[in-house]
Amino acid sequence: RKEVEQDPGPFNVPEGATVAFNCTYSNSASQSFFWYRQDCRKEPKLLMSVYSSGNEDGRFTAQLNRASQYISLLIRDSKLSDSATYLCVVDQGGGYNKLIFGAGTRLAVHP
Amino acid sequence: DTAVSQTPKYLVTQMGNDKSIKCEQNLGHDTMYWYKQDSKKFLKIMFSYNNKELIINETVPNRFSPKSPDKAHLNLHINSLELGDSAVYFCASSQDEGMNTEAFFGQGTRLTVV
Numbered sequence: 001r002k003e004v005e006q007d008p009g010p011f012n013v014p015e016g017a018t019v020a021f022n023c024t025y026s027n028s029a030s031q032s033f034f035w036y037r038q039d040c041r042k043e044p045k046l047l048m049s050v051y052s053s054g055n056e057d058g059r060f061t062a063q064l065n066r067a068s069q070y071i072s073l074l075i076r077d078s079k080l081s082d083s084a085t086y087l088c089v090v091d092q093g094g095g096y097n098k099l100i101f102g103a104g105t106r107l108a109v110h111p
Numbered sequence: 112d113t114a115v116s117q118t119p120k121y122l123v124t125q126m127g128n129d130k131s132i133k134c135e136q137n138l139g140h141d142t143m144y145w146y147k148q149d150s151k152k153f154l155k156i157m158f159s160y161n162n163k164e165l166i167i168n169e170t171v172p173n174r175f176s177p178k179s180p181d182k183a184h185l186n187l188h189i190n191s192l193e194l195g196d197s198a199v200y201f202c203a204s205s206q207d208e209g210m211n212t213e214a215f216f217g218q219g220t221r222l223t224v225v
Binding site for chain 2: 045046049087098100
């Protein structure tokens with residue numbers, strides 16, 4: 001089983017749609033969870049951290065379910081500029097900031 | 112003001128050559144990393160340094176040797192390049208090696224070995 005698994009997509013959605021990405025992780029010792037965004041041929045950038053209580057940043061909502069080892073990202077009112085690859089990122093645990101990246105889910109928002 | 116900068120951005124070289132990629136961060140971070148992103152887009156950590164000390168050394172060939180002259184720099188030297196080394200290499204830094212710290216990435220170096 002991969003350490004971090006994501007549906008690679010692509011998700012093709014019209015502007016204004018709501019889209020959800022899911023991610024599962026294998027290491028129950030993981031403590032830190034993130035969503036990163038990577039545009040084509042660019043570096044990854046932090047989109048948001050994911051907290052146990054769930055958190056929201058504008059149109060973006062992240063949820064964490066530790067029991068199921070499952071993380072989600074919800075994007076409401078999709079914009080063309082949201083088109084990118086979304087990377088689920090989990091720390092390996094053990095006290096070091098060793099980040100394990102999922103392969104990413106590609107989102108394409110069309111007019 | 113580029114926070115994490117790496118050079119060169121593109122590198123095309125022949126098999127068997129030795130090459131270096133340089134990385135500098137001006138964020139005052141203590142921890143720096145090298146990641147490799149292969150053709151399948153997986154980002155995998157290679158090395159991590161905290162205050163010039165090697166913290167993480169993943170299973171990479173010993174042809175890859177990181178060097179950290181100071182905590183703001185982490186260079187990657189690769190000996191005897193092979194076709195399979197072709198990938199995008201990202202340098203990154205974070206405030207410390209603890210939990211929940213954001214990693215800032217450089218723009219990447221696209222290495223092509225021919």
